[in-house]
Amino acid sequence: MSLRVYNSLTQKKETFAPLKKGKVSMYVCGITAYDSCHLGHARAAVAFDVVYRYLKFLGNEVTYVRNFTDIDDKIINRSKEKNIPWKELTERYIQEYRDDMSALQILTPTQEPRATEFIPQMIGAIQTLIEKKKAYEKNGNVYYAVREFKKYGALSQKNIEDLESGARIEIDETKKDPLDFALWKAAKPGEPTWPSPWGEKGGRPGWHIECSVMSTKLLGQPFDIHGGGRDLIFPHHENEIAQAEGMSQKNFCNYFLHNGFVNIDAEKMSKSKGNFTTIRQVIKQHDAEVVRYFLMSAHYSSPIDYTEKNMLEAKLALDRYYLLLGRLNLLLADQKIKKMPKPSNDLEKELAKSLEEFPSKFKESMDDDFNVPKSLGYVFEIVRIFNKYLDQTGTTPAPFLFWARDEWMKMQKEIFEPALGIFISEPQKYFERFKKNKSEAQSVSVELVESKIAERRQARSNKDFKKSDTIRDELMKLGVELKDRPDGTTEWHFK
Template sequence: MKIYNTLTHQKEELVPLEDNHIKMYVCGPTVYDFFHIGNARPFITYDTLRRYLEHSGYKVTYVQNFTDIDDKVIKRAQEEGTTIGELSDRMIKEYFKDADALNIKRADIYPRATEYIDAIIDLVKLLEEKGFAYTSSDGVYFEIAKNPNYGKLSGKNIDDLLAGASERVASKEDKKSPLDFVLWKFKKEGEPFWPSPWGEGRPGWHIECSAMTRATLGDTIDLHCGGVDLVFPHHENEIAQSECATGKKFVRYWMHNGFINIDKEKMSKSKGNFFLVRDLTKQYEPMVLRFFMLQAQYRMPINFEKELLDAAVVSWNRITTCLDNLEHVAKSAPETDATEVAKNAVQELERAVIVAEEKWNRGLADDLNTADAIAAIFDLVRAANIATSVPGISSKALLKAQDKLLELLSVLGLDPTRSEKNSVPAEIIELVERRQTAKKEKDFALADSLRDEITAAGFKVEDTPQGPKVSAL
């Protein structure tokens, strides 16, 4: 598989450091609120990557942190009159509700910054011993001037950064350079703190991820992933800290996903143009949201507008309807192909399955092009729809196509069984069966009134040559 590496600006063959084992770290949420659609994109993207790598035979160790100590967490806890521990415990539970709904697999490890204070202190100590850190009046800082490689991920140049920084208001901290970033912040009144060799305080954000990566996966990892907004300064600073502390390469492949724009404008919490996943899933099925995101290759920006989401509902329904149809037709289909026409149709379908899977695989192997993978799924949907209309086609061929469709979807984390549209309650099925009996007994008045009952319950029943087909309205 090829992956676009932000560090080298090119697609590279993904070769893990250890045989078949991929170690990946994804920057996780700051747990002070529900997560929004912009946060959801990296979670969905890298979950899909993990599923594809596992499908391709790799063992994946997947780590995603929770940032449970930072200015936003402290501020929100103070506003709510609670502790950061209680707030983050609660928000992590809420995180899992939304992540589970989006069918995001659980990570192997979810490090929380407050549980890795010792690892953070160890890393800062290493940086201090090697001369990369110094203490100022309000904290311990990383000295950028000591690191000639600074800027290698973001392509930023220290002189340009300095020119930009000097235009801003002179900083009140006594840092050696305005670019130096904090590793350990000294205690402020009313804020949580931990003891350290430099005095009581709390870690800076960047060092948390460096330390948690090292503590869970080791000095060198294969993949480090996040949104493109994390390239600078977060990931640039992570590289600086980790590589200066250990003297080893930190990350072999850096992956960054594109932004989400809301009605063509950059999403921002301060502008108020953002959507929480929790609110969106009241209007759209979580599987539709996931499908919508994966329709774009992960590095492309996504434009989030109602019309496009509604179009995704229709497209997703084409897939679920096809699956329903395959199952439904297969129920009453013969075991072997009844006619010459049916035999030819099966051959066509089998060929379509192979071609679609190849296209799907080519897409995903090329820098996780989920847009191409979904196009391949629709090729298969079209072929399957044609096959279901051929009289006498065998159930075996139809069910094989259904299995393949489900498999290709499941690697993308798309699970049609989670679609509410597909779940027809037992009492509705009973009504449908009673209506069938009434029709057989030529009691059309009863059959009609049962149909009305089914419609009133929000379902429709269609009579097809293979029998009644029921679906949500």
């Protein structure tokens, strides 16, 4: 089976065929660097990180471009408000975004162009649009003449007459038509400006032209995949198409992919609604791997609800995964079994079968428009069988278990890590992260707990059970629960 993707251009799931076999070009709209990014930005980044990873996993050479908008009304306004030079402001938030991305295990795109690096190319593109009668200049501004582009509204499935009647009529309107949008904005006092052919004072580019120019200059026209959040379909992506196709009569791109919103209690997350949650706040509260897992737990194109319950479920899923790895590590030394020992009972047969089938099931679900939740379902089915098997194993593992563990670890290295970017922690380190967070919150140091446990172990080996129980009770009062394992070790966690 080959990869199929839902293409917003045709509103259909289609077989993905790149322009050049084995090579994929992909552009995703990046952020406007004027503030801390929120969970909605993380959703888009994770969604297209998985697309990028999976395309590479399939053996493609992927050129992935994600831009930074580093000049925009929002940036200018914020820099005035905060009295920080606009360049310093954008630099700060670009760096912050990069830190957020690396915490979330998001691979760095092949290229990360900034709008201000492409001003001459944007001016050239706008000149072409004027020559082709798709744009006009007025008082140093240049506007795109939307009615000159016949396909306008096709992506967002909007009728131009409906758009016209709903368009906001602005005061001091210099546009010929309310639907027209700015390609170039004439300089205003105190704003950053670049020289332009449209008036001595110069000006700066509009937002939409940036993406059309950076994508086609770096990837060619057409290119394969354009991605972004669903909220960008109209007007941003509609305008990108109008600009790029208005310039050259060639298709802009062959596939448009859109990720769904993040809702808080089923309401779209946005700053204006006040339910704004920054990536760093959420990571601090929940752990970056849990946040990434949560963002992958729904299909990329569906909405996802950010609730305490869903975050807890994401954590419990990762706990389950790492608990299994912890159990396997505890029981099995580094012994390797190359050939599969013949399964000797039904559970071994079931486990052998699901392990053998996993790679093809994984590929099948991912080939179906990157269905991560379905592939995670297969992962946890195996976790379930493993645990059932371990529950019956006792302390003397059969050679089969060594083989099964090694197979599973191989899949972690060869499938989960490269294609999904999750399950990448050492189990012990994963749990330590939460102990550390909790111990900070409860003001109990991990070292204290560990030393008390060592003391208790000593007491137990001296058959001083009274002392052992006292230590257990002391720790209980500090919110620490102990669990003694049959092999004599003690696990612990914060309640």
